[in-house]
Amino acid sequence: QVQLVESGGGVVQPGRSLRLSCAPSGFSFSSFAMHWVRQAPGKGPEWVTLISYDGSNKYYADSVKGRFTISRDNSKNTLSLQMNSLRADDTAVYYCARGATGWELLLDHWGQGTLVTVSS
Amino acid sequence: DIQMTQSPSSLSASVGDRVTITCRASQGISNFLAWYQQKPGKVPKLLIYAAATLQSGVPSRFSGSGSGTDFTLTISSLQPEDVATYYCQNLNSAPLTFGGGTKVEIK
Numbered sequence: 246q247v248q249l250v251e252s253g254g255g256v257v258q259p260g261r262s263l264r265l266s267c268a269p270s271g272f273s274f275s276s277f278a279m280h281w282v283r284q285a286p287g288k289g290p291e292w293v294t295l296i297s298y299d300g301s302n303k304y305y306a307d308s309v310k311g312r313f314t315i316s317r318d319n320s321k322n323t324l325s326l327q328m329n330s331l332r333a334d335d336t337a338v339y340y341c342a343r344g345a346t347g348w349e350l351l352l353d354h355w356g357q358g359t360l361v362t363v364s365s
Numbered sequence: 366d367i368q369m370t371q372s373p374s375s376l377s378a379s380v381g382d383r384v385t386i387t388c389r390a391s392q393g394i395s396n397f398l399a400w401y402q403q404k405p406g407k408v409p410k411l412l413i414y415a416a417a418t419l420q421s422g423v424p425s426r427f428s429g430s431g432s433g434t435d436f437t438l439t440i441s442s443l444q445p446e447d448v449a450t451y452y453c454q455n456l457n458s459a460p461l462t463f464g465g466g467t468k469v470e471i472k
Contacts, residue, residue: 280461289452290401290409292461304459307366340408348414350456351399355408 247271247354249341254359257331265359267324267341275299275319278344280352281326283337283361293339294326297349309335331363367391367455371464377472384440386467388453393433397456400429400438403466404449413438414456445471 253265267279281293294315295304303315314327324341338358345351368391378384388398396416401409411420413429416436426441440447448471453464 289450289466290403290454290463292459292463295459295461306460345414348456350397350459350461351411351414352401352409352454352461353411353420355410357408 247343249343249354249356251339251341251356251359254339254361256362256364258365259332259363261331262327262329263331263361265326265328265339265341265361267326267356269322269324269341269343272343274317274322274324277346278349279315279317279324280342280344281315282340282342282352282355283335284340284358285334285337288337290340291337295344295349296324328361331361333363335361336363337361366460367394367457367462369453369455369462369464371451371453371467373467374465375468375470377470378443379472380443380445382443384443384447384469386438386451386469388431388436388438388464390434390436390455390457394455394457396432398429398431398436399454399456401452401454401463402447402449403452409452412451440469443469443471 248270250268296315340358342352343354345353370389398416400413403409417429450466455462
C-alpha cells in the first residue's frame with residue numbers, strides 16, 4: 246500500500262533553516278508528481294509546492310517563493326523540502342502528498358505529517 | 366490565484382439528515398474540483414475528484430456535483446463517523462487553493 250513518511254520537523258528559531266524529508270513506499274515514486282502541503286494549528290490546508298515526476302518542473306506558493314526549495318532523488322526514493330529564512334507564520338504540520346496518476350494536482354495520498362515550530 | 370469560498374463554515378445536523386456543503390470558485394474551473402475530509406486529529410483524505418467522482422472506498426452516501434464556479438458536496442444520510450471538516454480544492458491550475466472548510470457536527 247502507498248505510504249509516505251515525513252521527517253525532519255522540530256523547533257527552529259526565526260531566520261534559521263530546516264530540511265524536511267519524505268520517504269515514499271508502495272508505489273513507483275519516479276512516476277508521480279509530489280507535493281508539500283502545510284496546515285497551521287486550527288487552520289485549513291495550504292498548498293506549498295509541487296515537483297513533477299522527473300524534477301524538471303517546480304511550482305511554489307507565493308508565501309514561500311524564494312525561501313523554500315523542493316527537490317527529489319528518484320534513485321534514492323526521497324523527496325525533500327529545504328526551508329530557509331523561516332518565519333513564525335511557517336509554523337505548521339507539513340505533509341508530503343502524492344499527485345494522482347494523470348492528474349498531478351490531485352492529492353490522492355498524504356503522509357502523517359511532521360510538525361515545524363518556528364519560535365525564539 | 367483562484368479563490369475558493371465554502372459555506373457554511375460549520376453546521377450541526379442529526380444522524381440521518383441530508384447535509385449539503387457549497388463551494389464557489391472565483392473563476393470558472395470546469396469540473397476541476399476535489400473534496401477532502403479531515404477527521405479530528407487525522408490527515409486529510411480524498412473523497413471526491415472531478416467534482417463528482419467518488420474516490421475508491423468512499424461510501425456512496427457522499428456525492429458531489431457542479432461545474433464552472435459552483436459546486437456541492439452532499440451527504441445523503443449523515444452518520445456519526447462523518448464528523449469532520451470538509452475542504453474543497455481547486456484542481457485547475459497551480460497554485461492549488463483550498464476552501465476555508467466546513468465543520469460538520471452531530472446535533
